[in-house]
């Protein structure tokens with residue numbers, strides 16, 4: 170018996186419990202796929218499902234990673250300040266990331282998508298939230314900048330000794 | 335687990351002692367990587383990545399996502415699927431056990447659905463951070479060394495696709511941008527089950543690892559460390575072999591992600607609040623106050639969209655088992671009026687608390703001789719539309735605060751809020767609080 174389970178392990182690469190679990194998830198998924206296969210929009214659902222993962226891994230991630238790398242290079246290149254100084258990098262990075270996230274999450278309002286549904290649902294005309302988003306972003310950058318200035322003005326204890334001026 | 339052993343400390347343990355079946359295939363893949371595969375492996379250099387950080391994000395999601403899942407399933411239950419009026423209609427055994435949606439506490443639905451949407455949004459930064467923390471695994475070469483790993487990777491596609499699909503469809507739905515072109519209910523409901531199945535598997539397989547990784551460094555200590563030394567090499571290969579100089583500490587990264595969640599929370603909760611607070615939902619449709627006065631609270635589905643107009647000759651038809659009466663608004667106003675302060679919560683997560691006045695539904699039932707109704711079927715003047723009718727459960731008809739409302743905040747209902755009369759029932763989703771009521775049929779089996 171033990172030998173059998175050891176052979177299963179080497180052949181399969183994990184325990185029978187592992188197999189049971191993943192097969193369980195696939196069974197639920199297969200049942201749903203069969204149920205939805207008849208829907209005229211089934212293809213679109215599949216596209217959005219797989220597309221969501223692909224878009225994240227091969228578009229969103231590379232884009233923000235690249236943007237961050239560019240930012241890092243730009244800031245690094247100018248960096249003459251000693252290490253004890255608060256990093257400019259993070260004071261740009263944080264609001265930039267926040268602004269990007271807000272854009273993604275509240276995109277329909279910012280880009281005025283779905284005007285008719287909006288009108289039907291709320292009885293109001295959709296305004297563009299582009300200006301609001303820009304203002305919130307500007308506020309975040311400002312806040313971060315102010316915080317940076319404060320931190321620079323009050324150097325932290327402990328890091329003083331390696332501050333060379 | 336990873337083929338790029340040359341970049342890893344030689345003593346780093348592997349999860350699996352040997353390659354599984356078919357060994358030749360994995361070895362061949364290892365030997366002949368596609369161009370660039372080896373190069374990528376050495377380019378993950380963030381000193382932040384490691385099992386501890388991944389596990390912190392994982393633990394937050396483990397606490398939060400079950401709440402999102404359960405409140406989502408409760409939303410389905412709140413539609414009273416026993417009357418065939420939940421969407422999607424036929425879900426087989428993929429549902430919570432049937433039960434009658436309660437009317438108490440009256441804020442029940444406001445809280446469950448508000449939590450569903452708000453918490454779902456708050457967790458977005460954590461989901462993205464978690465994905466960032468494990469993304470090197472996506473590019474591992476060879477992608478698998480056993481059947482077990484192939485299957486697990488497929489289940490991860492369901493996990494990642496599932497959560498992003500749920501977030502994406504949910505976000506588009508609450509902002510009225512149905513860009514996806516399929517039925518939201520069907521997609522979001524079944525998407526939820528695909529995700530849940532993959533989530534359960536993922537947790538079952540990784541929970542022990544999460545616990546041991548979290549134990550490896552106490553959170554409290556980590557939160558007091560501004561330093562940035564990478565975690566020790568790990569069997570999963572998350573810790574980079576050649577870490578870059580750090581630009582942020584783990585504490586800083588957690589603060590950043592937490593801060594982003596707080597920001598989203600601050601820009602979202604307003605849609606569940608009244609008064610000036612509503613406006614804090616700066617970027618959401620339901621941050622707008624549509625007007626002043628007693629009827630100046632958000633509308634869901636305008637009268638114009640429903641094709642309903644002001645009419646003078648409106649009469650309500652009330653049916654019992656073998657009696658039928660019709661009543662004009664004046665007659666309804668002459669009946670005993672009841673005033674209640676009740677929240678109305680939309681399935682889209684926003685809600686508002688108002689003071690409603692009207693006739694108790696159970697008084698209307700009594701009028702047509704039904705003292706113990708089993709259900710009530712309410713129809714609207716609205717011709718088309720998914721929610722131009724609804725069936726109410728016995729407890730919803732009999733609750734002393736369930737009204738056919740004629741007035742709100744001391745004024746007549748506005749046309750957009752359902753004039754001449756609308757249903758309001760504690761803890762019932764707004765879409766089932768039928769507006770522009772044309773007739774009500776009380777049913778009893780007895």
Ligand code: HEM
Nearest residue numbers: 403406407410421422454500501504505519523526681682
């Ligand atoms: C893990 C992620 C999620 C899961 C598992 C999930 C699950 C569910 C489920 C099962 C329902 C009931 C669907 C029905 O009644 O047909 C639901 C409803 C809903 N969800 Fe989610 N959801 C998730 C994330 C989100 C997010 C992030 C949002 C929005 C930002 C969202 C917005 C909604 C809305 C608006 C409804 C109401 C649908 C309706 O009845 O009209 N969901 N969710």
